Amino acid sequence: MSALPSRSDPSPLDDAGPGDEPLIHAKALTKKFGSYVAVDGVDFAVQRGEVFGFLGPNGAGKTTTMRMIACVSPITDGELRILGMDPRHHGPAIRARLGVVPQEDNLDTELTVWDNLVIYGRYFGLPSGVIRERAAELLAFAHLEDRRDSRVDPLSGGMKRRLTIARALINKPDLVLLDEPTTGLDPQARHLLWERLYRLKREGVTQVLTTHYMDEAEQLCDRLVIMDEGRIVAEGSPRELIERHSTREVLELRFALPDEQDAALPHLEGIGERVEPLAERVLVYADDGDAALAQVTDRGVRPHSALVRRGSLEDVFLRLTGRSLDE
Amino acid sequence: MSDLVAGADDAVAGRRRRPGPLVPMLRVTEREARIWTRYWQTSLLSGVLTPLMFLGAMGIGLGGLVDDARGPVDGVDYLAFVTPGILAATAMQAAAGNSLWPVMGGIKWEKQFHAAAATPISPGQVFGGYLLWGAARTALNATLFVAIAALLGGVPSPWGVAAVPAAVLGYVAFAAPITAYAALQDSDVTFPLIMRLAIVPMFLFSGTFFPVRQLPDWLEPLARVSPLWHAVELCRGATTGSLGALAALGHVAFLLVVIGLGCRWSVRAFHARLAG
Ligand SMILES: Nc1ncnc2c1ncn2[C@@H]1O[C@H](COP(=O)(O)OP(=O)(O)OP(=O)(O)O)[C@@H](O)[C@H]1O
Numbered sequence: 001m002s003a004l005p006s007r008s009d010p011s012p013l014d015d016a017g018p019g020d021e022p023l024i025h026a027k028a029l030t031k032k033f034g035s036y037v038a039v040d041g042v043d044f045a046v047q048r049g050e051v052f053g054f055l056g057p058n059g060a061g062k063t064t065t066m067r068m069i070a071c072v073s074p075i076t077d078g079e080l081r082i083l084g085m086d087p088r089h090h091g092p093a094i095r096a097r098l099g100v101v102p103q104e105d106n107l108d109t110e111l112t113v114w115d116n117l118v119i120y121g122r123y124f125g126l127p128s129g130v131i132r133e134r135a136a137e138l139l140a141f142a143h144l145e146d147r148r149d150s151r152v153d154p155l156s157g158g159m160k161r162r163l164t165i166a167r168a169l170i171n172k173p174d175l176v177l178l179d180e181p182t183t184g185l186d187p188q189a190r191h192l193l194w195e196r197l198y199r200l201k202r203e204g205v206t207q208v209l210t211t212h213y214m215d216e217a218e219q220l221c222d223r224l225v226i227m228d229e230g231r232i233v234a235e236g237s238p239r240e241l242i243e244r245h246s247t248r249e250v251l252e253l254r255f256a257l258p259d260e261q262d263a264a265l266p267h268l269e270g271i272g273e274r275v276e277p278l279a280e281r282v283l284v285y286a287d288d289g290d291a292a293l294a295q296v297t298d299r300g301v302r303p304h305s306a307l308v309r310r311g312s313l314e315d316v317f318l319r320l321t322g323r324s325l326d327e
Numbered sequence: 328m329s330d331l332v333a334g335a336d337d338a339v340a341g342r343r344r345r346p347g348p349l350v351p352m353l354r355v356t357e358r359e360a361r362i363w364t365r366y367w368q369t370s371l372l373s374g375v376l377t378p379l380m381f382l383g384a385m386g387i388g389l390g391g392l393v394d395d396a397r398g399p400v401d402g403v404d405y406l407a408f409v410t411p412g413i414l415a416a417t418a419m420q421a422a423a424g425n426s427l428w429p430v431m432g433g434i435k436w437e438k439q440f441h442a443a444a445a446t447p448i449s450p451g452q453v454f455g456g457y458l459l460w461g462a463a464r465t466a467l468n469a470t471l472f473v474a475i476a477a478l479l480g481g482v483p484s485p486w487g488v489a490a491v492p493a494a495v496l497g498y499v500a501f502a503a504p505i506t507a508y509a510a511l512q513d514s515d516v517t518f519p520l521i522m523r524l525a526i527v528p529m530f531l532f533s534g535t536f537f538p539v540r541q542l543p544d545w546l547e548p549l550a551r552v553s554p555l556w557h558a559v560e561l562c563r564g565a566t567t568g569s570l571g572a573l574a575a576l577g578h579v580a581f582l583l584v585v586i587g588l589g590c591r592w593s594v595r596a597f598h599a600r601l602a603g
């Protein structure tokens with residue numbers, strides 16, 4: 001038996017109609033706070049079993065979108081269907097089938113690790129026997145067996161995050177929403193968490209996650225949208241997006257002084273597909289980075305350092321918005 | 328247990344029933360109860376001992392002087408007069424204590440109310456479940472207090488048992504609106520002021536320790552619109568067995584109106600905060 005929630009087979013409760021209807025369907029979805037438009041008419045669909053990502057900088061509207069999907073924030077305009085239902089009328093029924101990992105942990109600090117799982121199970125109305133069984137499985141899933149009776153406060157950031165994820169799985173959700181699952185974690189804790197999310201994916205659990213880490217999006221997402229200022233600026237698999245909007249390789253040139261960079265720019269014209277000067281470095285988009293570097297040297301330009309790397313979502317974002325993700 | 332089951336779950340799908348609004352609410356109450364089981368001794372001790380100390384100091388200590396110097400107050404000795412006052416005032420204080428900082432904590436600090444609202448439980452039910460827990464604890468504390476006060480001679484009438492629901496009514500009449508207020512604040516800076524400028528004066532001047540007619544003429548009407556005065560009158564009517572049905576109905580009606588408005592305000596506030 002699988003230790004983890006997975007609901008790849010359609011359940012008798014599915015009012016989702018035909019099996020190919022997406023789990024989430026958004027059309028011209030809009031959210032305004034007063035006159036401020038936080039989400040500005042976005043369209044997307046999430047299919048059963050996939051990991052779908054929202055990649056975007058701070059304030060892009062990722063959390064706002066996630067909260068609408070989680071049925072804790074009414075939509076201002078447009079259409080939203082989740083699990084075949086309308087959140088305006090079926091909020092509780094939809095929430096019963098979601099697992100939510102919010103951007104900020106909201107674990108119950110007055111309860112132990114174990115009781116956090118148990119009480120959450122009760123919130124979903126599960127019988128105690130079922131809860132105990134699942135809580136034990138989820139504790140193992142989260143690598144927290146030896147912290148069973150610990151309070152939440154002394155746990156590390158990574159442990160809290162894993163507990164929050166475990167808690168979100170107590171009801172065997174059809175759909176798990178993860179808002180910035182690894183922000184603020186150290187690399188090791190991040191990798192452990194990714195590994196847990198892979199495992200969920202293998203078990204067929206549909207996941208929607210937000211991130212402003214391009215490596216996270218590349219690692220985890222089957223498909224993603226890039227969001228900026230409340231709009232979706234591109235959509236596709238990480239590979240498609242990179243192919244469409246970047247080159248196979250990117251040559252990064254750094255100069256000792258800003259003046260040197262300015263002086264070098266005219267000499268770089270025509271190398272690769274595109275040359276993109278940034279504050280601290282110059283990016284040369286080229287399918288063959290080494291060949292581009294050879295051209296640079298041939299033209300007598302002497303950068304302080306040069307690095308050839310593969311094209312990434314960072315480049316896609318830069319291309320589409322003219323800004324880098326961490327700006 | 329199985330009739331509490333709802334939600335989308337393979338294990339229980341076959342027996343799934345749509346729960347009424349009360350069932351999700353009770354799950355929030357259950358969380359509070361589970362925490363309480365860890366410190367119930369201290370909770371009971373402070374919830375019952377504190378009013379008993381007031382009873383000892385005011386009812387027996389001060390009461391001895393009052394009875395010697397002045398004779399009965401409103402037809403009863405001072406201990407019997409002050410017992411229901413302390414009962415209702417304690418319920419009010421508990422309401423303020425449970426509805427200010429802990430509510431802000433649930434919404435802004437620890438955010439456990441948000442966690443609950445991400446489940447099938449609605450914001451209004453989160454509020455209801457929390458309110459219900461406070462009411463249940465008040466019922467328990469009040470029962471113990473009334474029983475002990477009766478042993479000490481502070482409850483002359485068998486109607487005294489009705490003082491327990493009266494105290495609970497008083498609790499809710501404060502908890503509901505204070506919860507709404509706390510839920511809507513962005514910080515707790517005003518909370519100490521509420522305690523000092525609203526709760527403490529009501530505690531002292533709502534007929535708790537002396538009849539409101541002792542107050543200056545201009546203050547008396549003010550005391551009579553305080554929900555605490557209505558709760559005290561109701562409790563006192565019960566413990567002394569002296570309240571007419573019509574007066575009792577009036578006090579109950581007043582408190583119910585406050586409760587109705589307070590709950591409406593709170594449900595709206597919780598919706599705005601947890602599902603805005
Ligand atoms: N309740 C609210 N009231 C007013 N404005 C809001 C509210 N919630 C979000 N916003 C605004 O909407 C915009 C989008 O916010 P959102 O939290 O969705 O961004 P995000 O993509 O999740 O960003 P981050 O990466 O920082 O989490 C921001 O400008 C934010 O200030």
Ligand SMILES: [Mg+2]
Pocket residue numbers: 062063064103179
């Ligand atoms: Mg966010």
